[in-house]
Amino acid sequence: MNLRLAGIGMTSARTRGRLIERLRAEGIVDETVLAAMYEIPRHIFIDEALATRAYDDVSLPIGHGQTISQPYIVARMTEVLRNGKQLGRVLEIGTGCGYQAAVLSKVAKEVYSVERIQPLYERARKTLRELKIYNTNLRYADGTTGLPDAAPYDGIIMACAAPALSAALREQLAVGGRMVLPMGTQEQHLHLIERDEDGFRETRLEAVKFVPLVMGKA
Ligand code: SAH
Secondary structure, eight states: OOHHHHTOSHHHHHHHHHHHHHHHHTTOOOHHHHHHHHHSOGGGGSOGGGGGGTTSSSOEEEETTEEEOOHHHHHHHHHHHHTTSOEEEEEEEOOTTSHHHHHHHTTEEEEEEEESSHHHHHHHHHHHHHTTOOSEEEEESOOTTOOGGGOOEEEEEESSBBSSOOHHHHTTEEEEEEEEEEEOSSSEEEEEEEEETTEEEEEEEEEEOOOBOOOSOO
């Protein structure tokens, strides 16, 4: 058996349980999201030297100047995206280590995720395969304008912050779909975009701190 996976013993199950209780205390109520977060071993996505902090509710470095998002943020964005319903096809921009994609794979039928830094893309692919997650489709590409070839999406999540939402990306949202993204430069907030037959509705949610969206492949 793979050595890193062998680390998922009683201890990490208990530790993961504590993280779930913490997420509940912070206001996450969607049981489907909490179950998905319980199921995905976060320590597999980060460097072994940081593994002891894997179940703390903090973001951690993953190399190349990027971070794995804070568990609360992953849970919150997934909860807002789901809105209590099973998701069909979902797009994530900014795969990073693949943790959010793994959580999404448990609550959506299929997940597309785009990353502009090649070594991160490759590592994420390997990790998701190790975890036997087969409904994710990762792409090494610039996600600034989304991923038109698999559009429309029932849900879109951005894991990096842009000053504004591009019209091209917005158009890839299906009617009835929801998009959750951080926006802003100095100060960022999560925004929810909902699309219905009449158009788009935008709601500003809480303040957040994400790495910036960068154009072009690295
Ligand atoms: N989803 C990750 C968070 C990764 S951090 C998690 O589960 O923890 C955000 C990622 O967005 C970084 O890896 C960064 O390289 C990527 N990114 C930034 N701009 C991008 C772009 N234009 N296209 C694709 N990925 C981008």
